[in-house]
Amino acid sequence: MKDLILSYLSTLGLAGIFLGMILEALGIPGFPGGILVILAGFLVHEGVLDFHSALVAAFTGNTVGASAAYLLGRNIGEPFFIRYGRYLRMPPGKLQEAQELLARSAGTFLVVGRFIPGLGNITPYLVGLARCQFGTFLVYNSIFALAWGSLYLSLGMLFGQHWPRIWALLQTPIIVIAAIITGMSILYYLWRRKMLNRGS
Numbered sequence: 001m002k003d004l005i006l007s008y009l010s011t012l013g014l015a016g017i018f019l020g021m022i023l024e025a026l027g028i029p030g031f032p033g034g035i036l037v038i039l040a041g042f043l044v045h046e047g048v049l050d051f052h053s054a055l056v057a058a059f060t061g062n063t064v065g066a067s068a069a070y071l072l073g074r075n076i077g078e079p080f081f082i083r084y085g086r087y088l089r090m091p092p093g094k095l096q097e098a099q100e101l102l103a104r105s106a107g108t109f110l111v112v113g114r115f116i117p118g119l120g121n122i123t124p125y126l127v128g129l130a131r132c133q134f135g136t137f138l139v140y141n142s143i144f145a146l147a148w149g150s151l152y153l154s155l156g157m158l159f160g161q162h163w164p165r166i167w168a169l170l171q172t173p174i175i176v177i178a179a180i181i182t183g184m185s186i187l188y189y190l191w192r193r194k195m196l197n198r199g200s
Contacts, residue, residue, distance in 0.1 A: 010043070014053055018061040021149075025065025027121030034152055041156020051153060058149035059142075066124040066141050073128025081125065102130055110140035114148065 012019070017040050024033025037058055043049045073081070102109045110127060114120040127137050 010048065013049065014057040017054055017057040018064075021058050021061025022065035022068075025062045025124065026069050027125070029121070037149060037152035038156040038159070041153040042159060043156075044153060045157045045159075051157070054153055055146075055149050058153070059145045062145040062149065063138075063141065066145070067134075067138070069124035070128040070134065070137055070141075073125035074131060075128075078129055081129065102126055102132075106130075106132055106136065107140050110137065111144045111147075114141075114144045 017037065020031075020033060020036045023031050024036075040049060040054050040058070041051075044051045044054055102113075106127070110123065113123050124137070124141070
């Protein structure tokens with residue numbers, strides 16, 4: 001995956017970061033947005049990319065993607081997400097829990113919630129569903145996008161020349177974790193299907 005993403009970034013440059021962040025902000029399940037920006041930081045360290053230009057590309061792509069997700073949430077409505085939200089890892093239970101968090105503090109939810117795995121990818125949709133003011137959403141999303149982009153680019157720069165060694169150390173655990181998650185997901189799906197068939 002590392003070589004594929006590096007090739008993608010080396011070929012498309014800033015446009016690759018911009019497009020990748022749109023997909024990341026739209027909450028596409030499984031899209032390695034964090035890894036993409038960390039590797040972009042590695043290319044900054046290598047002198048291939050400029051830090052400020054990469055940050056602007058990540059920030060702009062995130063803003064475009066998150067705004068599109070916000071508008072989808074606002075205009076499509078809750079029934080759609082109750083029915084199809086599982087494809088965005090947004091089952092009804094998680095949807096209700098996130099809506100309760102949003103009701104307590106929109107600002108905290110918009111900034112801090114975006115860093116929480118499993119919640120960050122659906123945050124813009126939920127804010128749209130809650131019909132928060134677009135200006136408010138844009139301000140807090142901008143704070144998040146700037147902080148997130150700076151953090152991940154800086155991590156890539158910090159790893160620098162040691163990144164290939166770090167990736168080699170992480171690669172096996174990542175594969176094992178992915179295999180475990182996939183296996184558990186399949187078992188859960190089969191169990192749930194069995195329960196539904198038994199109930200009917």
